[in-house]
Amino acid sequence: xxxxxxxxxxxxxxxxxxxxxxxxxxxxxxxxxxxxxxxxxxxxxxxxxxxxxxxxxxxxxxxxxxxxxxxxxxxxxxxxxxxxxxxxxxxxxxxxxxxxxxxxxxxxxxxxxxxxxxxxxxxxxxxxxxxxxxxxxxxxxxxxxxxxxxxxxxxxxxxxxxxxxxxxxxxxxxxxxxxxxxxxxxxx
Numbered sequence: 001x002x003x004x005x006x007x008x009x010x011x012x013x014x015x016x017x018x019x020x021x022x023x024x025x026x027x028x029x030x031x032x033x034x035x036x037x038x039x040x041x042x043x044x045x046x047x048x049x050x051x052x053x054x055x056x057x058x059x060x061x062x063x064x065x066x067x068x069x070x071x072x073x074x075x076x077x078x079x080x081x082x083x084x085x086x087x088x089x090x091x092x093x094x095x096x097x098x099x100x101x102x103x104x105x106x107x108x109x110x111x112x113x114x115x116x117x118x119x120x121x122x123x124x125x126x127x128x129x130x131x132x133x134x135x136x137x138x139x140x141x142x143x144x145x146x147x148x149x150x151x152x153x154x155x156x157x158x159x160x161x162x163x164x165x166x167x168x169x170x171x172x173x174x175x176x177x178x179x180x181x182x183x184x185x186x187x188x
Contacts, residue, residue: 020048031057033084045069050076059084059120067105074112083109083116087123099127102151106130110137120145122178127151128158135161143167147175 029052034045046069049055055077061084074080085105106126109119110133117140124146126134131152135141142165146152149171162168 027051028054030054033059036062046072056080057082061086070105070108071112079115080113081115082118084120102127103130106134110134113138116141118143121149123148125151128153145169146171147173
């Protein structure tokens, strides 16, 4: 099979078949961005990244990705330096009150992505407990973007924990420079 010399790939509006083709065709990706790929499901992404040992940057924005598999991503990519998992925030969808459920993704990051330098989690539902786990589990973290993570309450303790970061975008920070939709139209 033809091996593509691809270092970075951005895929928008992809399905399982194109994802599989890309994964089978190249094993030297360093950066992989999946944007608005709602036809790709979590297991396909996890299987695809297992074939990308050099991957250092992964973005999944506006896609169908289950929080339960975040730890699998971290285990498959021990050298991951940058991770983006961005969603559309909705007061209705993110009002689930089970704190353990809301923090599954954050705990998965904290447990398996210790080499992260840059983390963007726009519109996710984790709480202060999840943010604390990320900050403790990712000691090399330099930048963190948690805009529209409205379950995080930036009290004095959280602000103190985030001081070590070079760049920090809190939940209520502007989305003016963000190129994708980050809020449900019902919540605007």
